[in-house]
Amino acid sequence: MHQVWPLPGRPIDDRDDGALEELYRYPLDAADRWLAVNFVSSLDGGIEVDGRSAGLSTPADRRVFALGHDLADVVLLGSGTALAEDYPGLRPDARAADRRRRHGLSPAPPLAVVTSGSLPADATSLVDVLVPSIVVTSAAAPAEQQEAWRAAGAQVLLAGDEAVDLPTALARLADDGYRRIDCEGGPGLVGTLLHDDLVDELRLSIAPMAVAGRAGRVATSAEPLDAPRGFEVASLLVDDDGTLLVRYVRAGLRR
Template sequence: MPTRQELYAAYELPDRSRSRVRMNFVESADGAATLEGRSGPLGGEGDRDLMQVLRAMADVVVVGAGTVRAEGYSSVDVAGADAGWRRTKGVEPQPAFAVVSRALNLEPDAPVFAEADRPPVVVTCAGAPTAARTALEAVAEVMVCGDGDTVDLGAMLAGFAERGWTQVLCEGGPHLFGTLLDGGLVDEVCLTIAPRFVGGSAGRIARGAPESDRRFALAHALTDDEGFVFLRYVTPSPVYAAMPSASRIV
């Protein structure tokens, strides 16, 4: 299993001053994004370690409202050595947390709000229900991105950058990933392949994006003792030009 130090070295960011969207997903070997309706059961110890490392590297963790409800999100805080890594980099002690929701179908007393050490940011649009928005403003900061009934994700990222949140980690769900992908807003995809074959009708990690040949480069492939494979795909852009070619740590 890769050590914490190996994970930090493998996922190191080439330049924190540049805005970047990094996706993190786990899927089964046959492409299922969920098992029994959730992604959590697909993961393992190495996958959970990687999630904490990626959160430690992020300025803000972004999740779609449907995934927040399905996975029972609460805090995204990091601790121990991961919090220590943030201190050495001179960044805020904890990453911010943002929930994207067009319909604002979120309960103000949900764990994501009730158990948060700092109020999350709810990203929505001008057409969101007024009553729901008012209720959430008591437990979160509501950020309006988009004049109509659709959340403008480009405006969201610009708003994050204005706050100094350049390193964006998105943990799903598939519809949010699909929208970011279709908008050309994804810089990295960190994908864990679980040694499981699920079958059934589970969807893929990206939904809603029209079919297109969107090409990424493989930065590395790591494995652990449980048979998980950790892949890091990056866009073929100048910011990654100095990175070494794909490597493997077995």
């Protein structure tokens, strides 16, 4: 792996955790909270093979993807992605546990799953966890469903009356100490986060393969944004296998 930007460039070997941690840390000196979106994409813009992201992931992508949750206070994802990917809770291995200790983080970050109310109470993201998950929903979610989530061991965070109010939800997460937020999809959630100007950083791994077809994209919404959101390149790494690892930070934010 080689760092192309920022200059001067330098090689980064498999043992150089310090260099990658410095690039992929959450800079709370730049903001009260920091939300980073993590995605892997094909070179022609697809984010899935047979409905899942695993077919695109490369060793370099997996290495930086792990940094996203290893250095986070909480992992945010939409219920559709949680179900499609059968997301379990995070269980840090020895290397990740050491990384979290060195950065003063809790032993494991919880999942925060955003749902309109349809998330099953027996979803893997709620029952196969080391620490209790957080269900982010609105007051319109049926009371019996909320009770089922709680009975499954989850915390229920209500934000919004008829639909989930993400700015309020993120503010409440930050108030509870979850200030480093790693968003791992899906596209609909990322589209809403972009619409609400809540994305501070977009971490994109571009795999050296094309998929064509009707594969989804990183962010989707019913309508285009009122105006494109500007981002600046914060770092660019190139792996020996051709994977590009790009970090984009929202224009105007210091990193």
